Amino acid sequence: MGLPKNFFWGGATAANQCEGAWNVDGRGPALTDVTTGGTATSPRYITYVDENGNPGKIRSGEKLPKGARYAVLEDCLYPNHDGIDFYHHYKEDIALFAEMGFTMFRMSISWSRLYPTGTELEPNKAGVEFYRSVFEELRKHNIEPLVTIWHFDTPLYLVEHYGDWKNRELIDLFERYARTVFTEYKGLVKYWLTFNEINNTINFLGKEDYITLTDQDYQDAYQHLHNQFVASARAVKIGHAIDPENMIGCMICGITYYPLTPDPADILENRHTWEKGIFYCGDVQCKGKYPTYAKRLWAEHNVHLDITEQDLKELAEGTVDMYTFSYYMSTTVTTHQVKDTVSGNFSRGARNPYLQYSDWGWAYDPCGLQYYLEMIYDRYEKPLFVVENGLGAYDTVEDDGSIHDQYRIDYLKSHVKTMIQAVDNGVDLRGYTWWGPIDLVSAGTGEMRKRYGFIYVNKHDDGTGDNARSRKDSFYAYQKIIASNGEDLD
Numbered sequence: 001m002g003l004p005k006n007f008f009w010g011g012a013t014a015a016n017q018c019e020g021a022w023n024v025d026g027r028g029p030a031l032t033d034v035t036t037g038g039t040a041t042s043p044r045y046i047t048y049v050d051e052n053g054n055p056g057k058i059r060s061g062e063k064l065p066k067g068a069r070y071a072v073l074e075d076c077l078y079p080n081h082d083g084i085d086f087y088h089h090y091k092e093d094i095a096l097f098a099e100m101g102f103t104m105f106r107m108s109i110s111w112s113r114l115y116p117t118g119t120e121l122e123p124n125k126a127g128v129e130f131y132r133s134v135f136e137e138l139r140k141h142n143i144e145p146l147v148t149i150w151h152f153d154t155p156l157y158l159v160e161h162y163g164d165w166k167n168r169e170l171i172d173l174f175e176r177y178a179r180t181v182f183t184e185y186k187g188l189v190k191y192w193l194t195f196n197e198i199n200n201t202i203n204f205l206g207k208e209d210y211i212t213l214t215d216q217d218y219q220d221a222y223q224h225l226h227n228q229f230v231a232s233a234r235a236v237k238i239g240h241a242i243d244p245e246n247m248i249g250c251m252i253c254g255i256t257y258y259p260l261t262p263d264p265a266d267i268l269e270n271r272h273t274w275e276k277g278i279f280y281c282g283d284v285q286c287k288g289k290y291p292t293y294a295k296r297l298w299a300e301h302n303v304h305l306d307i308t309e310q311d312l313k314e315l316a317e318g319t320v321d322m323y324t325f326s327y328y329m330s331t332t333v334t335t336h337q338v339k340d341t342v343s344g345n346f347s348r349g350a351r352n353p354y355l356q357y358s359d360w361g362w363a364y365d366p367c368g369l370q371y372y373l374e375m376i377y378d379r380y381e382k383p384l385f386v387v388e389n390g391l392g393a394y395d396t397v398e399d400d401g402s403i404h405d406q407y408r409i410d411y412l413k414s415h416v417k418t419m420i421q422a423v424d425n426g427v428d429l430r431g432y433t434w435w436g437p438i439d440l441v442s443a444g445t446g447e448m449r450k451r452y453g454f455i456y457v458n459k460h461d462d463g464t465g466d467n468a469r470s471r472k473d474s475f476y477a478y479q480k481i482i483a484s485n486g487e488d489l490d
């Protein structure tokens with residue numbers, strides 16, 4: 001028993017959170033490039049200038065004032081501009097991953113590095129060559145790349161001029177981009193993910209109090225998702241045609257939902273939350289058609305989607321080869337009024353008295369990972385990958401430069417244990433890539449001090465630091481886990 005011999009071990013990153021070089025070698029901007037840094041308690045802002053040239057800022061999900069344009073403002077700090085400068089450090093970083101024993105590295109391609117506005121007919125050569133060099137470097141170290149084609153970074157031009165993914169023209173533009181990456185990296189990359197945490201468009205709705213939602217917001221969100229489903233299915237089909245060896249997966253933000261009480265109303269609500277938050281996307285991408293409960297979800301908000309016969313055909317023809325997901329936490333669901341709520345990542349629920357929470361309100365629940373793995377495998381019977389799991393925490397650098405991050409080691413081991421338990425129970429799990437094996441910019445808060453890495457990066461929230469890399473205690477712990485294929489967990 002235990003993990004299969006060819007199990008993939010590694011780490012996961014996203015272009016916009018680590019590359020930096022935001023305007024280098026022809027790259028165009030993405031929304032993250034006009035998004036400021038925040039903290040655990042203060043939000044990130046998206047900045048703009050209005051039609052009179054006055055600067056302003058909105059929060060994620062809020063609409064720009066009429067006539068305003070996204071803009072980089074002089075007195076704001078944009079952490080994604082520099083990231084951790086992976087763009088210039090990738091050789092050093094990959095060597096460190098190899099030293100830990102990685103056999104897989106998940107990374108994403110920045111769409112606007114290849115197509116600066118998303119509308120060009122030919123890709124930017126410098127961008128294409130950058131990723132080729134990274135993949136070649138990984139291969140040199142026998143590390144299999146796992147590549148996310150879209151990780152929250154639609155070119156800003158498409159957001160501003162096309163209205164983002166609610167516009168179905170993005171399907172064709174994405175197709176051009178996807179075709180380029182499958183063609184250019186044929187033979188170098190075999191494992192692909194189409195859209196990162198695709199379900200978050202729905203999970204975001206209703207999570208934040210500062211937004212008052214209308215039926216139109218739901219309409220836009222479900223249409224946005226539908227267009228991404230079609231784009232994903234088309235990419236799967238093209239990817240298989242270009243190289244039949246390609247394994248192409250969906251990527252779902254995995255949250256394990258528990259009913260807060262045994263009240264039957266809570267049990268039903270919990271089931272409906274799974275459907276809306278988790279199954280809706282997985283069902284379409286794994287089964288190639290909308291589930292029966294979709295009609296109920298749409299009716300709740302008077303949603304009428306633009307779905308063509310051709311779309312339905314494409315969905316059926318472009319089912320994914322594998323189901324991949326992130327897992328950080330569980331959350332609770334209830335129909336009762338509760339005061340003590342916790343909000344973490346794309347979830348909000350009543351505090352679970354049986355669990356502990358991180359400084360950012362993320363529940364620590366290894367058991368929820370086993371629950372999720374077993375539940376999902378039973379539903380789809382497709383190969384699974386845990387492509388994100390990790391602990392964001394404040395780290396202290398000792399005088400001698402060492403970092404004793406036992407909390408991260410404990411988190412890692414406890415999740416690896418439950419993951420192995422699920423495999424022993426029959427789940428076909430193929431790999432595990434820890435989120436942020438090297439410190440990087442947090443997606444949610446834009447912080448550097450919310451650190452996930454086994455490798456420390458000397459870079460700080462105020463933009464200072466020389467980007468030097470160093471090994472934390474967890475570096476050696478993960479190295480041991482990988483070397484023993486998950487057996488050495490003491």
Ligand code: BGP
Pocket residue numbers: 014017196197253326345388392435441442443444445450
């Ligand atoms: C997921 C995203 C990642 C990553 C991770 C950790 O939702 O796919 O991009 O950032 O969460 O979140 P955060 O950076 O907010 O701590």
